[in-house]
Amino acid sequence: MATGQALGQGPAVSNDAAAALMQSLTDLVLRAGAAILAVDRSAPVEQKPDGSPVTIADLAADRIIAEGLTQLALGIPALSEERCALGRAASGSFFLIDPLDGTKDYVAGRDEFTVNLALVTDGKPLLGIVGAPALGLVWRGLVGHGAERLTIGADGKVATAAPIHTRPMPSTGDPWIVAISRLHLDDRTVAFIESRPGAVRAPMGSALKFCRIAEGEADIYPRLAPTCEWDIAAGAAVVIAAGGRLTDGSGASLRFDEPRPNFIVPEFIAWGDPRAAG
Numbered sequence: 011m012a013t014g015q016a017l018g019q020g021p022a023v024s025n026d027a028a029a030a031l032m033q034s035l036t037d038l039v040l041r042a043g044a045a046i047l048a049v050d051r052s053a054p055v056e057q058k059p060d061g062s063p064v065t066i067a068d069l070a071a072d073r074i075i076a077e078g079l080t081q082l083a084l085g086i087p088a089l090s091e092e093r094c095a096l097g098r099a100a101s102g103s104f105f106l107i108d109p110l111d112g113t114k115d116y117v118a119g120r121d122e123f124t125v126n127l128a129l130v131t132d133g134k135p136l137l138g139i140v141g142a143p144a145l146g147l148v149w150r151g152l153v154g155h156g157a158e159r160l161t162i163g164a165d166g167k168v169a170t171a172a173p174i175h176t177r178p179m180p181s182t183g184d185p186w187i188v189a190i191s192r193l194h195l196d197d198r199t200v201a202f203i204e205s206r207p208g209a210v211r212a213p214m215g216s217a218l219k220f221c222r223i224a225e226g227e228a229d230i231y232p233r234l235a236p237t238c239e240w241d242i243a244a245g246a247a248v249v250i251a252a253g254g255r256l257t258d259g260s261g262a263s264l265r266f267d268e269p270r271p272n273f274i275v276p277e278f279i280a281w282g283d284p285r286a287a288g
C-alpha cells in the first residue's frame with residue numbers, strides 16, 4: 011500500500027481532553043528521549059528506502075511512544091515516521107510522531123535533535139510536545155491554552171516550567187532572526203531570506219527551530235523545500251499555542267488532513283508574529 015493514505019476516522023479530541031493528556035504524553039516524550047541518550051551513538055546507521063538514515067535510537071524511541079500510547083488506551087490513531095505505512099486518520103484526531111527528528115545531526119554527534127509528538131484534531135495541530143533530550147529541554151503547547159518551556163533535571167524529571175510566547179515582528183530596519191535548517195538549506199529558502207532586508211540566519215537542526223520561535227528567540231522559520239508532516243506538526247502546535255502561525259508559501263494556514271503523497275509537505279513558513287504572515 012502506498013503511504014500517505016487516509017484511513018478511517020479517529021475520535022475528535024477536545025481541547026479540555028487534550029489538556030488532561032498533556033502530562034502523560036510529556037512523560038512518554040521524556041522516556042523516549044532518555045532511551046535515545048542511552049544508545050551508543052557509534053552504532054551502525056541504516057538507510058531507509060528514501061535514503062534517509064535510521065538508527066537503533068530512532069527505533070527505540072518509536073517503540074516507547076507506540077507502547078506508551080497503547081497502554082494509555084486512548085483509541086486515538088497514531089502515525090509515526092517509523093510506521094508511516096499505516097496511514098493517518100481521515101478526520102477526527104490522530105497523533106503524529108517523529109521519534110527522532112534530526113537523525114543526521116544526532117549521527118554527527120550534535121545535540122540538536124528532538125522527539126516530536128503532536129495531536130492533530132480536524133486537520134489542525136492542537137497539542138505539541140518537542141523534547142530535546144541532549145539539551146535537557148522540552149517545549150510544549152496546547153492551542154488556546156498557551157505554551158511553556160520545561161527544564162529537565164539530572165533525574166530525568168521536570169525541574170522548572172516557564173510560560174513562553176512568540177515576540178512581535180521586528181520594527182522596520184531591525185534584524186529578523188531567521189531559523190534555518192543546518193543540513194537542508196535550499197535555494198528557494200535562501201532567496202526568500204535574502205528578500206527580507208536585515209535577516210540574520212540562525213542554523214539549527216530538527217524541530218528546535220519552531221521552539222526558538224515559540225520562546226521569542228527567533229522570528230521566522232521559512233522552509234520552501236520538502237519535509238514530512240511528522241517533522242513539523244508538534245513544533246507547529248507549540249508555535250501556534252505560543253501566539254504564532256504556520257502557513258504554506260501563499261499565506262494559507264497549513265493543514266494536516268490533506269492528501270499528500272508520503273506525507274510530504276512541499277513548503278511552509280512558521281511565523282512568530284501572525285501579523286507578519288499577512
Ligand SMILES: Nc1ncnc2c1ncn2[C@@H]1O[C@H](COP(=O)(O)O)[C@@H](OP(=O)(O)O)[C@H]1O
Pocket residue numbers: 062063091108110111112113114190191192193194214215216217236237238241274
Ligand atoms: N527531501 C526531503 N523530503 C522529505 N523530508 C525531508 C527532506 N529533506 C529533509 N527532510 C526532513 O527534514 C528533517 C531534518 O530537518 P533539519 O535539516 O531541519 O533538521 C528530516 O527529519 P528526520 O531526521 O526525522 O529524518 C527529514 O524528515
Ligand SMILES: [Mg+2]
Pocket residue numbers: 091108110111112240241
Ligand atoms: Mg524528522
